[in-house]
Amino acid sequence: MKYEEDEMLMLSGIQHFVYCPRQWALIHIEQVWEENRFTAEGQILHKQADDPFYRQKNGDFVSLRSVSIASKALGLYGFTDVVELHPSDNPNNCITHPSYPGYWKPYPVEYKRGHSKPDERDAVQLAAQVICLEEMHNIKIDHAFLFYGETRRREEIMMDESLRFSTQEYADEMHKIYSSGIVPKATKSRKCSNCSLCDICLPDTKNKLMVTNYLKKNLYEETS
Numbered sequence: 001m002k003y004e005e006d007e008m009l010m011l012s013g014i015q016h017f018v019y020c021p022r023q024w025a026l027i028h029i030e031q032v033w034e035e036n037r038f039t040a041e042g043q044i045l046h047k048q049a050d051d052p053f054y055r056q057k058n059g060d061f062v063s064l065r066s067v068s069i070a071s072k073a074l075g076l077y078g079f080t081d082v083v084e085l086h087p088s089d090n091p092n093n094c095i096t097h098p099s100y101p102g103y104w105k106p107y108p109v110e111y112k113r114g115h116s117k118p119d120e121r122d123a124v125q126l127a128a129q130v131i132c133l134e135e136m137h138n139i140k141i142d143h144a145f146l147f148y149g150e151t152r153r154r155e156e157i158m159m160d161e162s163l164r165f166s167t168q169e170y171a172d173e174m175h176k177i178y179s180s181g182i183v184p185k186a187t188k189s190r191k192c193s194n195c196s197l198c199d200i201c202l203p204d205t206k207n208k209l210m211v212t213n214y215l216k217k218n219l220y221e222e223t224s
Helices: 013-019 021-028 037-047 121-137 161-180 190-194 205-223
Strands: 055-058 061-065 068-071 076-079 082-088 095-097 100-112 143-148 153-158
Touching: 013 021, 013 121, 013 161, 021 161, 068 121, 076 121, 100 121, 121 143, 121 153, 121 161
Parallel strands: 100 143
Antiparallel strands: 055 061, 061 082, 068 076, 082 100, 095 100, 143 153
16 A cells, blocks of 8 residues: 555654554654653753754764655654764665765664563564665665664664564554544553653542542532
8 A cells, every 4th residue: 555645644644653653643743742761861862863954974974864754655754863874885685875976875873761661562663774775775774773872782674574574564554544534542651750741641630539529519609
């Protein structure tokens, strides 16, 4: 299936979707957003990588920042944090660049504020970037990298068929929910405490009851 241009969704949202479809829908359908410490730290880390005019030659490879990408197969568009171009003598699965002669193998590098996750949300976002680059340049990329700010280490992620299949499934499900316009129901779990939308998504029922009782008491006293 190929998505049309007016159906394209933001690639960065796939990470939110894997973490929690309701969180993604609140942000991308209801246009709700709140900052917390984790989102603020993430923005600071990404500021170092998100200059589209920045080009850096690091010995044998070139770093390109904030590269515009899109995939009609996924129906996603967005920007990479960094794409490293490594030189190759073989044109197969390589690209060319107007500023740098020769053939180059592109490898996306996605920056994350924390550490490696127990689920595949970061790997799926990285795989979506890879699929975009493959589609745009008619190449195959076998691996890419996640860099974690907390550990100051990068992890190599292999682009196997299982990860590619999961990425396509998540993207298709995002489109189904977006087309329906229906935000998934809330399901409380341990990860909710780290979500910046927790107070909006799952208001504290205890506090709500206290406020309700306070209003009832005071309204009753004022009208009696």
